Amino acid sequence: MTAVLYDIPGPKARARNAGTGLLGVVLLVALIGYVLYRLLVTGQFSAREWEWIQYSAIQRLLLNSLLATLEAFGVAAVLALALGAVLAAGRLSEHRWISRPATVVVEFFRAIPLLVLIFILFYGVSRSLNYNFSAFWALVFGLMLYNGSVLAEIFRAGVLALPKGQREAAYALGMRKAQVMTNVLLPQSLRLMLPTIVSQLVVVLKDTALGFLIQYPELLYQARYLGGQGQLGSPILPVAMVVAVIYIAMCLLLSMLANYLERRTRRNPKIGALDPAGKADAEGEVVAAQSTD
Amino acid sequence: MNVLLDNLDLFGQAFLGTIKLFIVAAIGSLIGGTILAGMRVSPVPILRAFGTAYVNTVRNTPLTLVLLLFAFAYPRLEIADLSFFTRACLGLIVYTSAFVCEVVRSGINTVPVGQAEASRALGFTFNQTLSSIVLPQAVRAVVPPLTNIEIALLKNTTIAAGFSVIEAGGVYSALAERGYSVLVGLLWVAVGFLILVIPLTLLQRRLDQRWSVAR
Numbered sequence: 201m202t203a204v205l206y207d208i209p210g211p212k213a214r215a216r217n218a219g220t221g222l223l224g225v226v227l228l229v230a231l232i233g234y235v236l237y238r239l240l241v242t243g244q245f246s247a248r249e250w251e252w253i254q255y256s257a258i259q260r261l262l263l264n265s266l267l268a269t270l271e272a273f274g275v276a277a278v279l280a281l282a283l284g285a286v287l288a289a290g291r292l293s294e295h296r297w298i299s300r301p302a303t304v305v306v307e308f309f310r311a312i313p314l315l316v317l318i319f320i321l322f323y324g325v326s327r328s329l330n331y332n333f334s335a336f337w338a339l340v341f342g343l344m345l346y347n348g349s350v351l352a353e354i355f356r357a358g359v360l361a362l363p364k365g366q367r368e369a370a371y372a373l374g375m376r377k378a379q380v381m382t383n384v385l386l387p388q389s390l391r392l393m394l395p396t397i398v399s400q401l402v403v404v405l406k407d408t409a410l411g412f413l414i415q416y417p418e419l420l421y422q423a424r425y426l427g428g429q430g431q432l433g434s435p436i437l438p439v440a441m442v443v444a445v446i447y448i449a450m451c452l453l454l455s456m457l458a459n460y461l462e463r464r465t466r467r468n469p470k471i472g473a474l475d476p477a478g479k480a481d482a483e484g485e486v487v488a489a490q491s492t493d
Numbered sequence: 494m495n496v497l498l499d500n501l502d503l504f505g506q507a508f509l510g511t512i513k514l515f516i517v518a519a520i521g522s523l524i525g526g527t528i529l530a531g532m533r534v535s536p537v538p539i540l541r542a543f544g545t546a547y548v549n550t551v552r553n554t555p556l557t558l559v560l561l562l563f564a565f566a567y568p569r570l571e572i573a574d575l576s577f578f579t580r581a582c583l584g585l586i587v588y589t590s591a592f593v594c595e596v597v598r599s600g601i602n603t604v605p606v607g608q609a610e611a612s613r614a615l616g617f618t619f620n621q622t623l624s625s626i627v628l629p630q631a632v633r634a635v636v637p638p639l640t641n642i643e644i645a646l647l648k649n650t651t652i653a654a655g656f657s658v659i660e661a662g663g664v665y666s667a668l669a670e671r672g673y674s675v676l677v678g679l680l681w682v683a684v685g686f687l688i689l690v691i692p693l694t695l696l697q698r699r700l701d702q703r704w705s706v707a708r
Contacts, residue, residue: 205609206536206619221537238570311690312683313648315662323665324676409555413655420557437566444558451553
């Protein structure tokens with residue numbers, strides 16, 4: 201579609217496009233150049249500011265904090281997938297007394313901010329109910345409840361997106377409700393949903409950075425800590441740059457996996473023929489969820 | 494209930510901060526996102542490349558990191574002295590624009606090809622095609638996902654509380670100082686967000702019904 205917005209440029213349009221392009225480049229270079237200039241002038245590239253990177257203790261500290269991030273991500277992702285499956289099964293149930301509460305739970309946890317949820321677990325529960333949540337479990341449970349609810353919606357949309365004939369044919373063959381779900385609907389919808397699920401995992405990975413605000417010693421927290429160290433010259437900008445590269449690299453890798461799965465799904469004629477409407481719905485969920493971070 | 498009534502000033506101030514932050518960042522991100530989307534579909538390759546690079550980078554950066562950069566790293570550049578509130582707004586705009594851009598771009602893709610082709614046949618330029626033909630139609634398709642993004646932005650404003658902006662997410666520490674139950678206070682904050690989010694969802698549904706075009 202995007203290529204249809206304009207004609208193949210003729211000589212005049214080419215000149216105009218070149219002019220706009222030049223203007224754009226000048227503006228961008230000016231902006232980036234100015235930031236670089238400020239970085240240079242304020243001494244962010246001086247050897248003193250980058251000294252910290254040589255100390256093996258600091259390298260180990262950053263490596264450990266990276267592991268802490270990945271640990272929170274791994275545990276939260278597994279728990280969220282499990283919770284999402286349970287809640288989706290609940291929402292798809294034909295018994296009202298199961299599907300109604302499941303709907304309420306999903307809607308509630310999707311509506312309140314993840315950070316407030318984590319604060320409730322970390323500050324609220326530990327101070328008022330005298331049950332001590334460690335920062336790790338507060339973060340993991342918060343991520344699990346929120347992303348589990350979002351994943352439940354994705355699973356549900358995926359199952360509902362399948363053509364009705366699949367379910368009807370399975371019932372006609374005499375399968376039970378659970379059999380229809382596990383043998384017919386889930387295997388098909390999971391393949392359809394896989395890219396969306398992986399995109400949601402990117403959100404989980406990004407959200408682990410919220411641990412910074414409850415003093416969970418993950419990557420961002422240690423970056424702030426190192427950045428405040430006076431004897432290293434308070435290198436907050438250099439440390440932040442390194443940590444940003446690490447975060448973006450990890451998330452980009454996961455996003456690329458999601459894109460690859462998406463392309464593979466689209467190429468596959470077996471899945472590509474399935475109704476894409478429900479899939480688009482579920483993608484809307486993810487777009488909304490991804491910006492929640 | 495006491496926790497809410499005794500500290501009404503605190504909650505009022507905090508939610509006022511949330512709403513101010515939300516309105517500024519929402520308007521800013523709508524403008525920024527639309528400009529970025531225009532770049533991503535433009536005939537100028539360099540602008541397209543920049544738009545793509547920006548969206549891919551920012552979408553894969555945690556918002557906490559963006560806000561940390563604005564809160565602690567920005568002052569080191571010694572460019573201009575901005576308040577925490579302004580910097581939080583900037584961070585939220587930078588972050589949310591990328592998502593708005595993606596939604597607007599997918600909205601542009603929902604407009605039938607014939608519309609753009611017809612306007613080209615009438616001799617419209619790219620800017621005219623985009624602003625008088627395609628975008629007005631894309632807006633309708635874009636409203637539901639865009640409301641989702643803005644709801645997410647509303648929830649994301651809480652993260653700014655972690656960087657000393659007066660904001661609903663930060664109520665707990667003031668409550669703890671005053672000796673009230675943090676748990677109850679935070680539950681009230683959650684209720685407050687439900688009250689803010691639900692009208693937005695209803696508005697989204699109404700706009701959806703009213704504006705959806707039968708194609």
